[in-house]
Amino acid sequence: MLSLMRDYLRLLLFCTGVLAGIQVPGFIDQYQKSLQAHLAEAQQQLAGFQRDADRYFGGDLQQLINHYATSTDPVFSAGGGNLKDLVTRQQQLQQALHNFNGHFWQPYQQVLLHPVSDIRQEVWQHFSYQLLLKPEAIVFGLLSGLLLAMLIESLLGALFWCTIKGLRRPRPRPQP
Template structure:
């Protein structure tokens, strides 16, 4: 009976870990969609300044930024810095989106894990919708995640049992001996 219970628990744990592993590619997809939305909004904001640059500086956005930054008024200087930061933000979003959409799955997964934007990830997690994606990458991730966690659990269990045996053996030697 205890062996059957252990087998049942292992199967349940595998299933739970498998479903959790399936969520990694789904979270990546929802994160990528959120990133794409931020990129779209940043482009929209920059287009407003580009329209001014088109009218006043023959389309040269950098000339508009320099004009703002060279102004003695702090408000205009800060606006120039804001436009420059917006351009850098768009460049970063473009690079991140490219890395998350191109290349093989393992490279995209590695990039996602190592270059995760914590604020964007937190916002994605707030609106996250559980899903069971049924593609080879998701299934492979799910199985791999489940196997690794079960192996780690088995290793942990093996180490604990070894420590318990060792501790109980040491206690038996001490308690079995004659009292002086």
């Protein structure tokens, strides 16, 4: 009976790991879509400024920013700072999307180590759990299930072994 319970526990751990592991590629997919949407929005916000830069400064947004910044009108000058922030954000998102589309592990590495933090937080808050049945999700899920089951079983086995070893320790005999 104990062996059967341990087998069911192992199966439960494996299934939990599979279901959790399948969520990782789904999260990565939602992060990429959010990154693309934010980049499209930033580009749309810059479109009018880019037209002005094309018309007056040969397409150079930096010259347009400098023109805004050197204005004597404080409202116009502050607009230059806002424009600079928009350009910086668009460049940050463009670089993040470029890095995201690298080799197979690049998206996972970016989301874990170098994310656009506000986008990762947004995706995390609105993440909808899903069963993404793409080959990479299945592999990720199976590996996660196997690793989780092996880790927990190893920890429980070590705990059991230490407990049994402690119970079998010879007791010192009292000295006469």
